[in-house]
Amino acid sequence: MKAKAKLIASFKIWIVIYPALTLFLYLFKEPLSTMPLHMRTLLMTVTLVPLIVFIGVPFVDSVIRILSRKKS
Numbered sequence: 289m290k291a292k293a294k295l296i297a298s299f300k301i302w303i304v305i306y307p308a309l310t311l312f313l314y315l316f317k318e319p320l321s322t323m324p325l326h327m328r329t330l331l332m333t334v335t336l337v338p339l340i341v342f343i344g345v346p347f348v349d350s351v352i353r354i355l356s357r358k359k360s
Contacts, residue, residue, distance in 0.1 A: 300345055300348045300352075304340050304347075308336055308339060308344060309336065320332075
């Protein structure tokens with residue numbers, strides 16, 4: 289993968305990860321605060337990684353595809 293493609297992929301992933309993590313922590317701050325760090329991390333990764341991989345990034349890809357068609 290070329291550097292430009294890696295940069296674009298990392299940006300798309302960041303666009304999904306940042307709001308997903310922020311929302312997750314906002315919604316579950318209280319229940320997570322009583323858990324040990326390793327359990328919080330496990331719960332967050334088990335929940336967020338599939339969400340990001342199967343829903344978030346494909347959604348961003350489709351939005352980019354739609355916007356690039358409108359520009360053409």
